[in-house]
Amino acid sequence: MTTIMDVINGRDPFEKEFHQAVTEVIESVKPVLDQNPEYRHAGIMERMVEPERTIQFRVPWMDDQGRVQVNRGFRIEMSSAIGPYKGGLRFHPSVNLSILKFLAFEQVFKNALTTLPMGGGKGGSDFDPKGKSDNEVMRFCQCFMAELYRHLGPDTDVPAGDIGVGSREIGYLFGMYKKLKNEFTGVLTGKGLSWGGSLIRPEATGYGSVFFADEMLATKDQSMKDKICLVSGSGNVAQYTTEKITDLGGKVVTLSDSSGYIYDEKGIDKGKLQYVMYLKNVKRGRIKEYADKYPEAVYTPLDPGSDHNPLWDHKADCAFPSATQNEINKNDARNLVKNGVQVVCEGANMPTTPDGVDIFLDSHVLFAPGKAANAGGVAVSGLEMSQNAMRIKWSRQEVEARLKGIMQRIHGDCLTASEEYGTPGNYVNGANIAGFVKVADAMMDQGIV
Secondary structure, three states, X not given: OOOHHHHHHHHOOOOHHHHHHHHHHHHHHHHHHHHOHHHHHOOHXXXXXXXXXXXXXXXXXXXXXXXXXXXXXEEEEEEOOOOOEEEEEEEOOOOOHHHHHHHHHHHHHHHHHOOOOOOEEEEEEOOOOOOOOHHHHHHHHXXXXXXXXXXXXXXXXXXXXXXOOOHHHHHHHHHHXXXXXXXXXOOOOOOOHHHOOOOOOOOHHHHHHHHHHHHHHHOOOOOOOOOEEEEOOOOHHHHHHHHHHHHOOOEEEEEEEOOEEEEOOOOOOHHHHHHHHHHHHHOOOOOHHHHHHOOOOEEEEOOOOOOOOHHHOOOOOEEEOOOOOOOEOHHHHXXXXXXXXXXXXXXXXXXXXXXXXXXXXXXXXXXXXHHHHOOHHHHHHHHHHHHHHHOOOOOHXXXXXXXXXXXXXXXXXXXXXXXXXXXXXXXXXXXXXXXXHHHHHHHHHHOOO
Protein backbone atom coordinates (compact mmCIF):
# COMPACT_ATOMS: atom_id res chain seq x y z
CA MET A 1 0.00 0.00 0.00
CA THR A 2 1.30 3.47 -0.88
CA THR A 3 1.90 5.52 2.28
CA ILE A 4 1.82 9.28 2.75
CA MET A 5 5.62 9.27 3.05
CA ASP A 6 5.91 7.35 -0.24
CA VAL A 7 3.92 10.11 -1.93
CA ILE A 8 5.98 12.88 -0.33
CA ASN A 9 9.28 11.18 -1.18
CA GLY A 10 8.14 10.71 -4.76
CA ARG A 11 7.02 14.31 -5.19
CA ASP A 12 9.81 16.06 -3.30
CA PRO A 13 12.69 13.59 -2.90
CA PHE A 14 15.29 16.11 -1.71
CA GLU A 15 13.30 17.92 1.01
CA LYS A 16 14.87 16.10 3.97
CA GLU A 17 13.90 18.63 6.66
CA PHE A 18 10.27 18.52 5.53
CA HIS A 19 10.33 14.70 5.45
CA GLN A 20 11.73 14.68 9.00
CA ALA A 21 8.96 16.95 10.33
CA VAL A 22 6.17 15.00 8.62
CA THR A 23 7.52 11.61 9.71
CA GLU A 24 7.51 12.65 13.37
CA VAL A 25 3.90 13.84 13.22
CA ILE A 26 2.64 10.78 11.30
CA GLU A 27 4.22 8.44 13.85
CA SER A 28 2.62 10.38 16.72
CA VAL A 29 -0.90 10.63 15.30
CA LYS A 30 -1.25 7.06 14.03
CA PRO A 31 -3.32 6.06 17.11
CA VAL A 32 -5.64 9.02 16.45
CA LEU A 33 -6.12 7.97 12.82
CA ASP A 34 -6.71 4.36 13.90
CA GLN A 35 -9.40 5.41 16.39
CA ASN A 36 -11.00 7.95 14.04
CA PRO A 37 -11.26 6.36 10.57
CA GLU A 38 -13.26 9.34 9.32
CA TYR A 39 -9.98 11.32 9.29
CA ARG A 40 -8.43 8.76 6.93
CA HIS A 41 -11.54 8.66 4.74
CA ALA A 42 -11.45 12.47 4.39
CA GLY A 43 -7.73 12.44 3.49
CA ILE A 44 -6.92 14.78 6.38
CA MET A 45 -3.24 13.88 6.64
CA GLU A 46 -2.77 13.88 2.86
CA ARG A 47 -4.17 17.41 2.75
CA MET A 48 -2.21 18.62 5.78
CA VAL A 49 1.16 17.76 4.24
CA GLU A 50 0.47 19.68 1.01
CA PRO A 51 0.65 23.49 1.28
CA GLU A 52 -2.50 25.33 0.32
CA ARG A 53 -0.28 27.72 -1.61
CA THR A 54 3.46 27.90 -2.39
CA ILE A 55 4.76 31.29 -3.53
CA GLN A 56 8.26 31.80 -4.96
CA PHE A 57 9.61 34.97 -6.55
CA ARG A 58 12.83 36.76 -7.40
CA VAL A 59 14.04 39.74 -5.37
CA PRO A 60 16.37 42.05 -7.35
CA TRP A 61 17.98 44.80 -5.25
CA MET A 62 20.95 47.17 -5.47
CA ASP A 63 23.89 47.07 -3.04
CA ASP A 64 25.88 50.09 -1.85
CA GLN A 65 28.33 49.73 -4.75
CA GLY A 66 25.51 50.08 -7.27
CA ARG A 67 25.60 46.39 -8.24
CA VAL A 68 22.35 44.52 -8.81
CA GLN A 69 21.92 41.46 -6.59
CA VAL A 70 19.23 38.80 -7.00
CA ASN A 71 17.82 36.63 -4.21
CA ARG A 72 14.90 34.24 -3.96
CA GLY A 73 11.79 35.04 -1.97
CA PHE A 74 9.30 32.48 -0.64
CA ARG A 75 6.03 32.20 1.26
CA ILE A 76 4.51 28.84 2.17
CA GLU A 77 0.83 29.21 3.10
CA MET A 78 0.35 25.81 4.68
CA SER A 79 -3.05 25.80 6.38
CA SER A 80 -5.84 28.30 7.00
CA ALA A 81 -8.20 25.82 8.68
CA ILE A 82 -8.37 27.68 11.99
CA GLY A 83 -7.37 31.21 10.98
CA PRO A 84 -5.26 33.40 8.68
CA TYR A 85 -1.80 32.06 7.81
CA LYS A 86 0.63 33.01 10.58
CA GLY A 87 4.36 32.42 10.76
CA GLY A 88 7.71 34.09 10.49
CA LEU A 89 9.97 35.30 7.71
CA ARG A 90 13.55 33.97 7.75
CA PHE A 91 16.44 35.72 5.98
CA HIS A 92 19.39 33.31 5.87
CA PRO A 93 21.54 31.71 3.13
CA SER A 94 20.22 28.24 4.08
CA VAL A 95 16.61 29.13 3.24
CA ASN A 96 15.03 26.83 0.66
CA LEU A 97 11.66 25.20 0.05
CA SER A 98 12.40 22.18 2.24
CA ILE A 99 13.27 24.24 5.31
CA LEU A 100 10.32 26.58 4.83
CA LYS A 101 7.87 23.72 4.28
CA PHE A 102 9.08 22.00 7.46
CA LEU A 103 8.75 25.27 9.39
CA ALA A 104 5.29 25.98 7.95
CA PHE A 105 4.13 22.43 8.73
CA GLU A 106 5.37 22.73 12.32
CA GLN A 107 3.74 26.15 12.56
CA VAL A 108 0.29 24.71 11.84
CA PHE A 109 0.41 22.55 14.97
CA LYS A 110 2.20 25.14 17.08
CA ASN A 111 -0.43 27.77 16.30
CA ALA A 112 -3.23 25.30 16.99
CA LEU A 113 -1.73 24.59 20.42
CA THR A 114 -1.88 28.26 21.41
CA THR A 115 -5.72 28.05 21.26
CA LEU A 116 -5.67 31.32 19.25
CA PRO A 117 -7.35 31.47 15.80
CA MET A 118 -4.24 31.26 13.61
CA GLY A 119 -3.37 29.07 10.64
CA GLY A 120 0.20 28.17 9.70
CA GLY A 121 2.68 29.59 7.22
CA LYS A 122 6.36 30.47 6.82
CA GLY A 123 8.46 32.46 4.39
CA GLY A 124 11.70 34.24 3.78
CA SER A 125 14.69 34.51 1.51
CA ASP A 126 18.23 33.25 1.00
CA PHE A 127 19.35 36.87 1.56
CA ASP A 128 21.93 37.21 4.36
CA PRO A 129 21.58 40.41 6.45
CA LYS A 130 24.98 39.78 8.07
CA GLY A 131 27.57 42.27 6.89
CA LYS A 132 25.00 44.39 5.03
CA SER A 133 24.51 48.09 5.71
CA ASP A 134 21.19 49.39 7.00
CA ASN A 135 20.53 50.90 3.57
CA GLU A 136 21.19 47.57 1.84
CA VAL A 137 18.85 45.77 4.24
CA MET A 138 16.22 48.45 3.68
CA ARG A 139 16.46 48.19 -0.12
CA PHE A 140 16.23 44.41 0.02
CA CYS A 141 13.22 44.48 2.39
CA GLN A 142 11.42 46.98 0.17
CA CYS A 143 12.01 44.87 -2.96
CA PHE A 144 10.95 41.71 -1.10
CA MET A 145 7.72 43.32 0.11
CA ALA A 146 7.02 44.78 -3.35
CA GLU A 147 6.11 41.24 -4.41
CA LEU A 148 4.95 39.65 -1.17
CA TYR A 149 2.44 42.37 -0.25
CA ARG A 150 -0.15 41.13 -2.75
CA HIS A 151 -0.41 37.84 -0.79
CA LEU A 152 -0.78 39.38 2.69
CA GLY A 153 -3.58 40.88 4.75
CA PRO A 154 -4.74 41.00 8.39
CA ASP A 155 -7.37 38.35 7.63
CA THR A 156 -5.29 36.46 5.02
CA ASP A 157 -1.62 36.08 5.99
CA VAL A 158 0.22 37.82 8.84
CA PRO A 159 4.01 37.24 8.87
CA ALA A 160 6.38 37.90 11.75
CA GLY A 161 10.15 37.77 12.23
CA ASP A 162 12.43 34.76 12.45
CA ILE A 163 16.18 34.20 12.01
CA GLY A 164 17.66 37.27 10.30
CA VAL A 165 14.43 39.26 10.59
CA GLY A 166 14.36 41.45 13.68
CA SER A 167 12.83 44.81 14.53
CA ARG A 168 14.88 46.60 11.86
CA GLU A 169 13.70 44.32 9.08
CA ILE A 170 10.08 44.29 10.30
CA GLY A 171 10.11 48.09 10.25
CA TYR A 172 11.33 48.28 6.66
CA LEU A 173 8.90 45.57 5.53
CA PHE A 174 5.93 47.21 7.24
CA GLY A 175 6.81 50.66 5.86
CA MET A 176 6.79 49.32 2.30
CA TYR A 177 3.55 47.37 2.85
CA LYS A 178 1.86 50.49 4.21
CA LYS A 179 3.03 52.55 1.24
CA LEU A 180 1.89 49.98 -1.35
CA LYS A 181 -1.49 49.27 0.24
CA ASN A 182 -2.18 52.80 1.52
CA GLU A 183 -3.47 51.41 4.79
CA PHE A 184 -2.23 50.91 8.35
CA THR A 185 -3.22 47.39 9.37
CA GLY A 186 -1.78 44.74 11.65
CA VAL A 187 -0.37 42.71 8.77
CA LEU A 188 3.04 42.11 10.39
CA THR A 189 3.74 41.28 14.02
CA GLY A 190 6.86 42.16 15.94
CA LYS A 191 6.27 45.84 15.15
CA GLY A 192 7.83 48.69 17.11
CA LEU A 193 6.01 49.63 20.31
CA SER A 194 5.22 53.12 19.03
CA TRP A 195 3.46 51.84 15.90
CA GLY A 196 1.34 48.86 16.85
CA GLY A 197 3.73 46.42 18.48
CA SER A 198 3.02 44.49 21.66
CA LEU A 199 4.99 44.58 24.86
CA ILE A 200 6.75 41.24 25.57
CA ARG A 201 6.78 40.27 21.84
CA PRO A 202 10.61 40.26 21.58
CA GLU A 203 10.85 38.28 24.81
CA ALA A 204 7.96 35.92 24.15
CA THR A 205 9.64 32.87 22.58
CA GLY A 206 12.41 32.73 25.16
CA TYR A 207 10.15 33.49 28.11
CA GLY A 208 7.58 30.95 26.90
CA SER A 209 10.10 28.12 26.63
CA VAL A 210 11.26 28.76 30.20
CA PHE A 211 7.65 28.87 31.45
CA PHE A 212 7.08 25.51 29.72
CA ALA A 213 10.24 24.01 31.27
CA ASP A 214 9.13 25.24 34.68
CA GLU A 215 5.75 23.53 34.19
CA MET A 216 7.51 20.25 33.28
CA LEU A 217 9.71 20.49 36.36
CA ALA A 218 6.62 21.14 38.51
CA THR A 219 5.35 17.66 37.57
CA LYS A 220 8.41 16.39 39.49
CA ASP A 221 7.90 18.86 42.36
CA GLN A 222 10.86 20.95 41.18
CA SER A 223 11.37 24.43 39.68
CA MET A 224 13.96 26.41 37.70
CA LYS A 225 15.53 27.69 40.92
CA ASP A 226 19.23 26.74 41.20
CA LYS A 227 19.17 24.80 37.92
CA ILE A 228 22.32 24.95 35.77
CA CYS A 229 21.27 25.55 32.17
CA LEU A 230 22.92 25.17 28.76
CA VAL A 231 21.56 27.57 26.13
CA SER A 232 22.62 27.59 22.48
CA GLY A 233 22.37 30.59 20.19
CA SER A 234 22.80 34.23 21.16
CA GLY A 235 19.97 35.86 19.24
CA ASN A 236 16.55 36.93 20.40
CA VAL A 237 15.36 33.52 21.70
CA ALA A 238 18.58 32.70 23.53
CA GLN A 239 18.84 36.15 25.09
CA TYR A 240 15.37 36.13 26.62
CA THR A 241 15.60 32.47 27.58
CA THR A 242 18.69 33.45 29.57
CA GLU A 243 16.89 36.44 31.09
CA LYS A 244 13.89 34.46 32.30
CA ILE A 245 15.99 31.55 33.62
CA THR A 246 17.95 34.12 35.66
CA ASP A 247 14.70 35.75 36.86
CA LEU A 248 13.50 32.35 38.12
CA GLY A 249 16.73 31.66 40.00
CA GLY A 250 18.54 29.45 37.48
CA LYS A 251 22.03 29.93 36.01
CA VAL A 252 22.91 29.93 32.29
CA VAL A 253 26.51 28.96 31.52
CA THR A 254 26.66 28.78 27.69
CA LEU A 255 25.75 30.82 24.60
CA SER A 256 26.83 30.36 20.99
CA ASP A 257 26.75 31.60 17.43
CA SER A 258 27.75 30.10 14.10
CA SER A 259 31.46 30.58 14.90
CA GLY A 260 31.59 28.81 18.28
CA TYR A 261 30.39 28.96 21.89
CA ILE A 262 31.33 30.38 25.30
CA TYR A 263 31.21 28.54 28.62
CA ASP A 264 31.03 30.76 31.70
CA GLU A 265 31.01 28.60 34.82
CA LYS A 266 30.14 31.60 37.02
CA GLY A 267 26.97 32.15 35.04
CA ILE A 268 25.72 34.78 32.59
CA ASP A 269 24.10 37.21 35.02
CA LYS A 270 21.99 40.22 34.08
CA GLY A 271 24.99 42.51 33.65
CA LYS A 272 26.73 40.06 31.33
CA LEU A 273 23.49 39.49 29.43
CA GLN A 274 23.20 43.23 28.81
CA TYR A 275 26.62 43.07 27.17
CA VAL A 276 25.51 40.11 25.02
CA MET A 277 22.46 42.11 23.90
CA TYR A 278 24.67 45.06 22.96
CA LEU A 279 27.16 42.77 21.22
CA LYS A 280 24.58 40.91 19.10
CA ASN A 281 21.78 43.47 18.65
CA VAL A 282 23.73 46.72 18.27
CA LYS A 283 27.35 45.94 17.45
CA ARG A 284 26.36 42.76 15.55
CA GLY A 285 29.59 41.14 16.69
CA ARG A 286 30.62 37.55 17.38
CA ILE A 287 30.16 35.66 20.66
CA LYS A 288 33.96 35.22 20.89
CA GLU A 289 34.10 38.85 22.05
CA TYR A 290 32.28 37.82 25.25
CA ALA A 291 35.36 35.83 26.29
CA ASP A 292 37.56 38.84 25.50
CA LYS A 293 35.49 40.99 27.87
CA TYR A 294 35.02 38.31 30.55
CA PRO A 295 38.30 36.33 30.74
CA GLU A 296 36.81 33.76 33.12
CA ALA A 297 34.72 32.49 30.18
CA VAL A 298 36.16 29.91 27.78
CA TYR A 299 35.54 30.29 24.04
CA THR A 300 35.57 27.18 21.83
CA PRO A 301 35.47 27.68 18.06
CA LEU A 302 33.15 25.55 15.94
CA ASP A 303 34.73 22.39 14.52
CA PRO A 304 32.67 21.52 11.42
CA GLY A 305 34.27 18.07 11.24
CA SER A 306 33.35 17.01 14.76
CA ASP A 307 30.67 14.37 15.39
CA HIS A 308 29.34 16.31 18.41
CA ASN A 309 28.98 19.85 19.74
CA PRO A 310 30.99 20.33 22.97
CA LEU A 311 28.46 22.94 24.13
CA TRP A 312 26.20 20.01 25.06
CA ASP A 313 28.97 18.21 26.97
CA HIS A 314 28.89 20.10 30.28
CA LYS A 315 27.33 19.16 33.62
CA ALA A 316 23.88 20.75 33.74
CA ASP A 317 20.26 20.25 34.77
CA CYS A 318 18.49 21.77 31.76
CA ALA A 319 19.23 22.34 28.07
CA PHE A 320 17.57 24.96 25.86
CA PRO A 321 18.60 24.50 22.21
CA SER A 322 17.72 27.94 20.83
CA ALA A 323 19.77 28.29 17.64
CA THR A 324 18.58 26.29 14.62
CA GLN A 325 17.32 22.95 13.34
CA ASN A 326 19.18 19.65 13.99
CA GLU A 327 21.80 21.17 16.29
CA ILE A 328 21.56 18.25 18.78
CA ASN A 329 22.46 14.87 17.24
CA LYS A 330 22.52 11.46 18.90
CA ASN A 331 26.04 12.00 20.29
CA ASP A 332 25.02 15.32 21.81
CA ALA A 333 21.90 13.68 23.28
CA ARG A 334 24.02 10.95 24.86
CA ASN A 335 26.37 13.57 26.32
CA LEU A 336 23.45 15.53 27.79
CA VAL A 337 22.02 12.39 29.40
CA LYS A 338 25.49 11.39 30.69
CA ASN A 339 25.93 14.82 32.27
CA GLY A 340 22.67 14.61 34.19
CA VAL A 341 20.33 16.83 32.18
CA GLN A 342 16.73 16.38 33.35
CA VAL A 343 14.98 18.78 30.95
CA VAL A 344 15.47 19.55 27.26
CA CYS A 345 13.22 22.37 26.07
CA GLU A 346 13.41 23.34 22.40
CA GLY A 347 13.51 27.10 21.87
CA ALA A 348 14.41 26.64 18.20
CA ASN A 349 12.37 24.74 15.60
CA MET A 350 13.26 21.02 15.41
CA PRO A 351 16.76 21.47 16.89
CA THR A 352 17.03 17.79 17.84
CA THR A 353 17.51 15.01 15.29
CA PRO A 354 15.05 12.06 15.45
CA ASP A 355 17.64 9.69 16.95
CA GLY A 356 18.46 12.36 19.54
CA VAL A 357 14.78 12.63 20.47
CA ASP A 358 14.62 8.84 20.86
CA ILE A 359 17.56 8.91 23.28
CA PHE A 360 15.88 11.57 25.42
CA LEU A 361 12.57 9.71 25.51
CA ASP A 362 14.24 6.36 26.25
CA SER A 363 16.22 8.01 29.07
CA HIS A 364 13.05 9.55 30.59
CA VAL A 365 14.34 13.08 30.11
CA LEU A 366 11.55 15.68 30.20
CA PHE A 367 11.64 16.62 26.53
CA ALA A 368 9.56 19.49 25.10
CA PRO A 369 9.36 19.68 21.29
CA GLY A 370 9.62 23.10 19.68
CA LYS A 371 6.04 23.20 18.46
CA ALA A 372 4.95 23.28 22.11
CA ALA A 373 7.90 24.82 23.92
CA ASN A 374 8.56 27.77 21.61
CA ALA A 375 4.93 28.60 20.88
CA GLY A 376 5.19 31.68 23.09
CA GLY A 377 6.45 33.82 20.23
CA VAL A 378 3.52 33.19 17.95
CA ALA A 379 1.14 33.32 20.92
CA VAL A 380 2.14 36.92 21.65
CA SER A 381 2.02 37.64 17.91
CA GLY A 382 -1.61 36.54 18.14
CA LEU A 383 -2.08 38.85 21.12
CA GLU A 384 -0.52 41.66 19.06
CA MET A 385 -3.05 40.96 16.28
CA SER A 386 -5.86 41.18 18.84
CA GLN A 387 -4.58 44.49 20.20
CA ASN A 388 -4.24 45.89 16.66
CA ALA A 389 -7.77 44.81 15.75
CA MET A 390 -9.19 46.47 18.88
CA ARG A 391 -6.86 49.51 18.64
CA ILE A 392 -5.77 49.03 22.25
CA LYS A 393 -2.51 48.32 24.09
CA TRP A 394 -2.15 45.98 27.06
CA SER A 395 0.41 46.50 29.82
CA ARG A 396 3.59 44.46 30.08
CA GLN A 397 2.21 42.65 33.12
CA GLU A 398 -1.02 41.74 31.34
CA VAL A 399 0.72 40.40 28.23
CA GLU A 400 3.22 38.36 30.27
CA ALA A 401 0.38 36.94 32.39
CA ARG A 402 -1.52 35.96 29.23
CA LEU A 403 1.65 34.39 27.79
CA LYS A 404 2.28 32.37 30.97
CA GLY A 405 -1.35 31.21 30.97
CA ILE A 406 -1.11 30.11 27.33
CA MET A 407 2.10 28.13 28.00
CA GLN A 408 0.47 26.48 31.01
CA ARG A 409 -2.54 25.48 28.87
CA ILE A 410 -0.28 24.11 26.14
CA HIS A 411 1.60 22.05 28.73
CA GLY A 412 -1.67 20.72 30.14
CA ASP A 413 -3.08 19.90 26.70
CA CYS A 414 0.10 18.02 25.75
CA LEU A 415 -0.03 15.95 28.94
CA THR A 416 -3.74 15.20 28.53
CA ALA A 417 -3.38 14.14 24.88
CA SER A 418 -0.35 11.94 25.61
CA GLU A 419 -2.25 10.15 28.38
CA GLU A 420 -5.44 9.79 26.34
CA TYR A 421 -3.58 8.00 23.54
CA GLY A 422 -1.43 5.72 25.67
CA THR A 423 1.94 7.46 26.04
CA PRO A 424 1.70 9.41 29.31
CA GLY A 425 4.43 12.03 29.78
CA ASN A 426 5.47 11.93 26.11
CA TYR A 427 5.30 15.61 25.17
CA VAL A 428 6.21 14.89 21.53
CA ASN A 429 3.13 12.72 21.01
CA GLY A 430 1.02 15.01 23.17
CA ALA A 431 1.90 18.15 21.19
CA ASN A 432 1.44 16.49 17.81
CA ILE A 433 -1.89 14.90 18.76
CA ALA A 434 -3.39 17.97 20.47
CA GLY A 435 -2.49 20.21 17.52
CA PHE A 436 -3.53 17.66 14.91
CA VAL A 437 -6.99 17.02 16.37
CA LYS A 438 -7.85 20.73 16.50
CA VAL A 439 -6.86 21.30 12.87
CA ALA A 440 -8.38 18.01 11.67
CA ASP A 441 -11.74 18.80 13.25
CA ALA A 442 -11.78 22.22 11.60
CA MET A 443 -10.98 20.64 8.23
CA MET A 444 -13.77 18.09 8.68
CA ASP A 445 -16.24 20.88 9.43
CA GLN A 446 -15.22 22.89 6.35
CA GLY A 447 -15.43 20.11 3.77
CA ILE A 448 -12.97 19.11 1.07
CA VAL A 449 -11.32 22.44 0.19
